[in-house]
Amino acid sequence: MSRRHLLPIGVLAFCTAVDLISGQGQVLIGLLAMGPLVAAVVLGRGATIGYGVVALALAVALGFYDRQYTGEAVLGQSFRLLGMVVSGAIAVLACTLRLRREAALARLNSEAATSRAAVQLAASLQRSLLTEPPAVPGLELAVRYLPAMQHAQVGGDWYDAFPLADGDTMLVIGDVAGHDVAAAATMAQARGVLRGIASTVTGSPAAVLSALDRALLQLRVDTLVTLVAATVRPDRDGGTTTLTWSNAGHPPPVLAAADGTVSVLRRPADLLLGISATARRTDHTVQLTPGDTVLLYTDGLVERRGSTLDEGTDWLVQALTPLAGRPLEQLCDVLLEGMAGAVPDDVALLAVRVRG
Incomplete structure (x- = not known):
């Protein structure tokens, strides 16, 4: 027998003893109603019903001891027994509600634990994908990622940089709609598919994005994604470097020139x-000279409460102006200074500079 049974058994034994000690004619039968009520607090529904039946049987038996089945006492005894039945029903109802509440709490705790585990897993996945950029001759690369404080450090922003077979370097900055585990999972999927496409599809960034758009729709990824994909091609004769990019609804790159x-x-x-597998994709090109820096970023960098994205972009231009000559790592640190843990949205940053 579980120790939890000791309490209702003790209550019934105590009430019975009190009634017997009080002597015949002292009607204390109503105290027995506490037995099933106590059982409802600590035991299950079946046990509560059992203690209700035991309490009613004791009340019937003690009625004979207290001489409650003769004369006018019968009516009062009948009401007392009816009260025992009602109190037993109330105890069973209370027990049922308690068990439902406990089951709901257990389910919520389990779901919360599962959600926390999924968020830890997604955060680990995201960190594993936000890798350091490769070493590229003639280029200097720097990356940063800041999570939004209110979104459990999991989101859909990402950056990527990797070499292509023709000697170019591909740069990617992207943002999947949402700030949850699903967004992080979609980000990982889009990143992997894009890398696979870029290694097999010959052509420009626009061609890569067109193929990525078709692939995402075929994979039934129904989340919107903004993205800038760019290639950097150093001039083989040591002259200018060519930046070619295609923009799928993303904030535009910013150029901090050497001057x-x-x-x-x-x-x-x-x-x-x-949105559409047949959407038209366009390439854009700019020539870079030694010392020029191009900044790719997600909208969290330029979002400000009460301000438009254009105003945020103007802020970025003003903030970069005195930083144009700084070392690239220092430029990124100063630009993001004070934003960690306070940004309303995730921030991903990818900066590339042509070495002098």
Whole structure:
């Protein structure tokens, strides 16, 4: 017998003893109603019903001892027994509600634990994918990622940089809609598919994004994705470096020239990924000289409460102007200074500089 049974048994034994000690004619039968009520707090529904039946049987038996089945006492005894039945029913109802509440709490705790585990797993996956950029002759690369504080450090922003077979380097900055485990999973899927496409599809960034758009729709990825894919091609004769990019609804790259001027590479942005497999994709090209820096970023960098994205972009230009000559790692650190843990959205940053 479980120790939890000791309490209702003790209550019934105590009430019976009190009634017997009080002597015949002292009606204390109503105290027995506490037995099933106590059982309802600590035991299951079946045990509560059992203690209700035991309490009723004791009340019937003690009625004979207390001489409650003669004369006018019968009516009062009948009401007392009816009260025992009602109290037993109330105890069973209370027990049922308690068990339902406990089951709901257990389910919520289990779901919360599962959710936390999924968030730990997604965060680990995200960190494993946000790798350090490769070493590229003639280029300097720097990357940063800041999670939004209110989104459990899991989101859909990412950066990537990897070499291509023709000697170019591909740069990617992307943002999957949402700030949860699903967004992180979609990000991982989009990143992997894009890498596979870029290694097999010959052509420009626009061709890669067109193939990625078709692949995401075929895979039934129904989440919207904004993305800038770019290739950097150093001039083989040591002259200018060519940056070619295609923009799928993403904030435009920013160019901090070696002479200190900062400009936004505003070009008409194409449709977001995930809407149409036949969306037209366009390439844009700019020539870079030694010392030039191009910044790719997600919208969390330029989002400000009460301000438009254009105003945020203007802020970025002003912030970059005095930083144009700084070492690239220092430039990224100063640009993000004070934003960690306080940004309303995730921030991913990818900076590339042509070495002098």
